[in-house]
Amino acid sequence: MGVVKPPWISQKWFRQTPFNYCDHFGDKKLLAQLCKICHDEIAENEQLIKEGKDPYNWGVVFERVGKSLAQSLVLIQKMAEEQGIDLDNIPEEEDPYDSSKEPIFKLMQKYGDVVEKTIKDLEIVPIDTDVILVEKVIDALSHSRHYVIAKIGRALSSRQFDLPELNANDGKTSAFLAYIAIQRNCRAMLTLVKHKPLVDLREEHLKFAQLSLRTSDLIKQEFFPLEELEYDEFGYSDF
Numbered sequence: 001m002g003v004v005k006p007p008w009i010s011q012k013w014f015r016q017t018p019f020n021y022c023d024h025f026g027d028k029k030l031l032a033q034l035c036k037i038c039h040d041e042i043a044e045n046e047q048l049i050k051e052g053k054d055p056y057n058w059g060v061v062f063e064r065v066g067k068s069l070a071q072s073l074v075l076i077q078k079m080a081e082e083q084g085i086d087l088d089n090i091p092e093e094e095d096p097y098d099s100s101k102e103p104i105f106k107l108m109q110k111y112g113d114v115v116e117k118t119i120k121d122l123e124i125v126p127i128d129t130d131v132i133l134v135e136k137v138i139d140a141l142s143h144s145r146h147y148v149i150a151k152i153g154r155a156l157s158s159r160q161f162d163l164p165e166l167n168a169n170d171g172k173t174s175a176f177l178a179y180i181a182i183q184r185n186c187r188a189m190l191t192l193v194k195h196k197p198l199v200d201l202r203e204e205h206l207k208f209a210q211l212s213l214r215t216s217d218l219i220k221q222e223f224f225p226l227e228e229l230e231y232d233e234f235g236y237s238d239f
Helices: 011-016 036-050 058-082 103-121 131-158 164-193 196-223
Strands: none
Touching: 103 131, 103 164, 103 196, 131 164, 164 196
8 A cells, every 4th residue: 555645634734744545555655755754764774784694584663663752751741740740640440332342343453463464374385486566466455454454443443533534534544545555465465366386275275365355345334334445555566
């Protein structure tokens, strides 16, 4: 997907916050032209390489995450102080809403399990398989594995606020990003169906493509049934 403008988001608002509509998946150098998060990630990786560090080494990754959390905590503390809020004395309130009980959320969990099985089935392939193609497909599937669950959970949670504008800008958009990720999985599977070395997996890939189509349509019917889904993707080379 990369960056995409949902049809219900104005061009003016999109130009102000394109990173809100980026799934950070695709050509990071292209995405960095619109997405500040991707831009900052590239800059940080380049700095780490200059320091002789591997940006994807687990030790380095954990160090980066820890630093990011520390910075976030400082920012939250500062904002709380400005608002006169004592973070150590906030009464705990139980949230009566649990999105995981919703049928469509449970469906996303089951869909994620199928994604994981499909990835495992591609771990060993015939010697004449296009490895680059398979790796691209696995990247797409891996990205969607938990992404769609998180996005649908966010979309469901947004419904709890009695603010129609917030629901449109947050809930529908979160569901829309999950919709696109699943549509991408469908196209990925149909590409593998045409790849002769994987003929033994063709039936399973067709079933998964069909499941992806049905699942994405259920998301559309649940969250934006009346929308004409005309959109352009930026920064991702499709199948």
